Amino acid sequence: MRVKSIFSFRASLKNRILFFVFLLIIITAVFISISFLLHTWHAIGFEYYLIILSTYIILVTAYSYVFLSKVFASLEKISNIIEHGEKYKDIYGHLEFEEIKRIYEALESNESRRAKVSRKKDTYIKELEDQHDIKRREIEDMHSQLIQASKLAAIGELAAGIAHELNNPIAGILGYAQFMAEKMKKMADNNDHTALMFCKYTELIANESLRCKKIIHNLLKFSRASELSTSSVNVNVVLADAIDIVQYQGHLINIDFKKRFNEDIPLIKADAAQLQQVFLNMIINALKAIPKSKNGTIEIITECKKDKNSKYIVIKIIDNGCGIPKSNIPKIFNPFFTTRPVGEGTGLGLSVSYGIIKGHNGIIEVESEENVGTKFTITLPIIEG
Ligand SMILES: Nc1ncnc2c1ncn2[C@@H]1O[C@H](COP(=O)(O)OP(=O)(O)OP(=O)(O)O)[C@@H](O)[C@H]1O
Ligand SMILES: [Mg+2]
Numbered sequence: 001m002r003v004k005s006i007f008s009f010r011a012s013l014k015n016r017i018l019f020f021v022f023l024l025i026i027i028t029a030v031f032i033s034i035s036f037l038l039h040t041w042h043a044i045g046f047e048y049y050l051i052i053l054s055t056y057i058i059l060v061t062a063y064s065y066v067f068l069s070k071v072f073a074s075l076e077k078i079s080n081i082i083e084h085g086e087k088y089k090d091i092y093g094h095l096e097f098e099e100i101k102r103i104y105e106a107l108e109s110n111e112s113r114r115a116k117v118s119r120k121k122d123t124y125i126k127e128l129e130d131q132h133d134i135k136r137r138e139i140e141d142m143h144s145q146l147i148q149a150s151k152l153a154a155i156g157e158l159a160a161g162i163a164h165e166l167n168n169p170i171a172g173i174l175g176y177a178q179f180m181a182e183k184m185k186k187m188a189d190n191n192d193h194t195a196l197m198f199c200k201y202t203e204l205i206a207n208e209s210l211r212c213k214k215i216i217h218n219l220l221k222f223s224r225a226s227e228l229s230t231s232s233v234n235v236n237v238v239l240a241d242a243i244d245i246v247q248y249q250g251h252l253i254n255i256d257f258k259k260r261f262n263e264d265i266p267l268i269k270a271d272a273a274q275l276q277q278v279f280l281n282m283i284i285n286a287l288k289a290i291p292k293s294k295n296g297t298i299e300i301i302t303e304c305k306k307d308k309n310s311k312y313i314v315i316k317i318i319d320n321g322c323g324i325p326k327s328n329i330p331k332i333f334n335p336f337f338t339t340r341p342v343g344e345g346t347g348l349g350l351s352v353s354y355g356i357i358k359g360h361n362g363i364i365e366v367e368s369e370e371n372v373g374t375k376f377t378i379t380l381p382i383i384e385g
Contacts, residue, residue: 020063024056077101144330145363152333152354159335160223163216170216174209177202218348221274222335222355232267233275235313235380236302242279243300246287255290258299265304265313269383274356281349282317282376288340289321289374296320304382311382316375323370332366 031052074097181202188195243257283298290296301316324332331337333354338347350364357364362380 017067155335156223159219163219167216170209170212174206174213177206177209181206215346218352222351228271228359230269230271233270233272234267235265235315236261238272238275239279239300242276242283245280246283255287255296255298258297260301262302262304265302266382268313268380270360278353278356281353285349286317286319286321289319313380313382315378318375320373323372323374324368325370329366
């Protein structure tokens, strides 16, 4: 291996110069020996020795020039080797310069390749982490939606059972109370205070029974027990009608309604009256959430959305009201959950809306921040008709 490296193109400079000096010594020795053998030693003139000597000097100078220029050109590399290769000194200290240089170059290119691979690996890991985060959030959302849906389904079943059982007795109480109130009105003498009082009480019974009947009706809607009466519906028109109904109230308390409708949304098969009930409830909730002192805005947006298999209409109702505390968000679709003072709200608006939208195979989502506002998003599948 060593012998081979002397002749090879990549042999070290030191080996090459030793080889060259060795060659010169051999040639001189051969030359002198031949002179002695031929007895021409004394015959060779001094000028011949001068010629031979000058040739040696020229050859040695030329070779030294080449050698030194290579050495100087490599000095920078050597300093790099010393600088970066300190840790390899003990392992590679015995090697020749050319070999060290080769090893250094190989290490250098390995290092840059390693850095490139490491950069690629870092970007790849970052991408994977980002994707993992997105997926985790999606799964968490789906999980909480599933819990919410199954909880509401259980409440819905219970509500439907109770509502169904109460429906007939309440209808009976209402009917008899209305009948009695009418009869007593006719029978009572204007001066008979007791009869007039009973008359008033029976009317009260009738009114309260009517309220119960409405609650039962809403509970049945929430549990999807009520039938849909579908037709071709333009959601923009239903929304505009709902806005018209509440707009007067809105103006009274400085509320700006911003309609951002996509005019190209297709007609869908839906129950227009039930959808209007949903939109009304949400807009009224938004109105109630905006403090009277504030210049409120209610933004109502309609959009179209597409995924791989289906098309949807997305309706957003956004207010800049008081917002919903984080701890209340999981409860707002529960029947009878309300934060309004006693007698001001039944807490059925959103649960009924939830039932109606579910009945249309859609979903309702809510995002809210306290003192910033609330956004309700309703997504309805487009079943054109
Ligand atoms: N846009 C909103 N901003 C702030 N809070 C809201 C908003 N919408 C709903 N809420 C909260 O959700 C609760 C439940 O609303 P829901 O419509 O079901 O019942 P309600 O408005 O209280 O009563 P009802 O609708 O039966 O008159 C509300 O009491 C309120 O606390
Ligand atoms: Mg409400």
